[in-house]
Amino acid sequence: MxxxxxxxxxxxxxxxxxxxxxxxxxxxxxxxxxxxxxxxxxxxxxxxISLAALDQLRGVEHKGNRVIMGGSTTLNDILRDPLMPKAAPSLVSMAKVFAGTMIRNAATIAGNICYGSPSADAIPPLLSVDAEVTLTSAAGERTLPLDSFLLGYKKTAHQPDELLKTVAWTIPAADSANLFYKLGRRRGDAITVVGVAVTVVIESGSCSKARIALGSVAPTVFRAKEAENILIGGPLTAATIDQAALTAAQASRPIDDIRASAEYRRHAVHMLVRRLLTQAWQTSGAKQHD
Amino acid sequence: MTDKKTGMAREKLVNIHVNGTACEITVPAWRTLLEVLRELGHVEVKCGCEKGDCGACAVLLDGEVVDSCLTLAWNADRRSVMTVQGLGGPGKAHPLQTAFIEHGGAQCGYCTPGMILAAKALLDDIPNPSLDDIKRGLSGNLCRCTGYTRIFSAIRAAAQALRQEGGTS
Known part of the structure; x- marks a missing residue:
């Protein structure tokens, strides 16, 4: 009880x-x-304080190239939104493997973010699209990048009198790829061993923007910014991709726990980032030849 | 009952429609739908892990499948709950129940009520599910006996039977 x-x-x-x-x-x-x-x-x-009756906090609004998601939007709401596969492909891939069906019907995007867990599955995809969070309180509203909202292990910028009202982002550019992969002990109902989301934007055959967000390998979900910078300004060759993936693995600070060792997690970051960047380069490159 | 210090209601009369029957019960805020359903005699709703991992306690709340161990009874007030008993039973079995029997989808049976309700929610959304759809639909239900294979084939058979019936499950 x-x-x-x-x-x-x-x-x-x-x-x-x-x-x-x-x-x-x-x-x-x-x-x-x-x-x-x-x-x-x-x-x-x-x-x-039950948020169950506050319908205005739930739902997704698509306004031009902006997506504004209410904090009480559930993980299954994300899967039911017909525009989401274009608005944030990585978020849809994530929602498909988030816990199990019943949890997806109850768990909210605000809850996943504000709990501040290092294994919060929704955070890597949202970091990969540069999401912002809007917090509201009786005193007013403030908006900040999700990246600066996450402060440490189960520690966020959320204040006790605030509610996370919306998460918003700009739809990735046309010549881009946005991918997510969750490594777990099983596909459903699992806590993430390593979560990776990447975004690659291609302009005239060169990478103009890159995002690499990693879950479950540090006290908080984080962006491997040094690795991102390696990718900017040229085509993504196998050597560049591997160097970025290795840099991302070195930036990780994983722990040994019941699900995996730190060493295995760091190795998995190297392999998964390399795999996703390669896929991202190939798919966004293919789009250019359409 | 009202708390003297805060003036807040500690208990509330909730009205839950269970399988079409209105049930009134006075409960404090911290009681779960699972506990209330079992107190009302609905012991077909099983208590497993009590943390949203196993899905044994799954019920349909206004048609959506939820873990009743993570649903507060207050949140079910003036809403409809369906347990596996409401879906059908001996003499009037639902195609999912028939298929679970015919395909050997149940062994010890503890996960079966939750499995069948998660499958019902899946087929309401996707009448002709792929194997991947079925796996995703059951991703919150653990079975430690069957290895799932027979559960998957039961759901495919039920989906086909329901489509032949005319699509209403």
Whole structure:
């Protein structure tokens, strides 16, 4: 049984923000992290604010080349959105292997981001498209790059009186590829051993922009920026790709745990980044010859 | 019951439609839908891991498959729940239930209620699923007996039977 708690049930965003400003309470969305944590080692007497009735936080808006996703959008909502395969291919690949069906129906994008886990599957794809997060509170709104929102192990810039209102990004350019791969012990219902998302933008046969985002190999999901820079300004040759992949592996700070050793994880980063960059170069190159 | 310090309701009367029958029950906020359903006598809903890994407790909530161990009873207030019993039973078995029997999709049976409801949600979305679709549909359900093969073939057979029936599951 869960330890006892109080649950506030606001009916509007304003009401929820007022509650967050005036009482010490934690937002409760899908509960797929929070409730198991509470059951495993939580104390009684906490206070939560249910976001279940706040429909305005859920859903995806496509505005020209911008995508604005409400914080309460579920992982399955991402799979049901017909425009998402173009708007963020890596995010769709990720959602297909995110936990299991029932979790995808409950877990929200804001929950996955704000929990700040190093193995949060939604974060590498969102970093690979330069997503921004908008946080709202009774005092006002602020928008910051997701990259600077992540501060450390289960540590984010989220303040106790804030809700993550939206995640937004610009659809990748036409001559680009945006890929994700999750290495796990099994395909479904698994916690990620290594998660990789890459974006490669090609202009006149040369790489003009690259993103490499890595999950489960450091205290927080992070971008391997030094590796990204190696790719800029020329065609992606096998040697350049391997050098970038090796640099990404060296930037990783994995740990040994029940799922894999640090050494295996670092090796997997090298191999997976190399594989995804090669695929990205080939697919975006193929698009140019259309 | 109201908390004297905060003035907040500690318990609430919730009204849940279970398999078409209205059930009223007074529960505190921390009770799960799984606990409430079993207290109401719906022991066909199984309790497995209680952390959203195994899917044994899966039910349909307004037609969407959820882990009832991670759903608060308060969140099911004024909503419809379907358990495997609501899908069908002896004498009026649903094609999924018939196919699980015919294909040997159940051994110990503990995962079966959740498996069948996850499969039902899948076939409601995708009437003619590929093997990959089926695997993804069941990605939150663990079975430690069958090795899944017979479950997959049962679902393919049920999908075909349902399509021949005219598509409504």
């Amino acid at each position: 869960l330890p006892s708690f109080e649950l506030l049930e606001p009916h509007s965003l304003d009401e929820a923000l007022k509650m967050l400003a005036t009482s010490e309470a934690t937002p409760l969305a899908g509960g797929t992290n929070l409730l198991p944590d509470l059951r495993a080692h939580g104390r009684a007497g906490r206070r939560f």
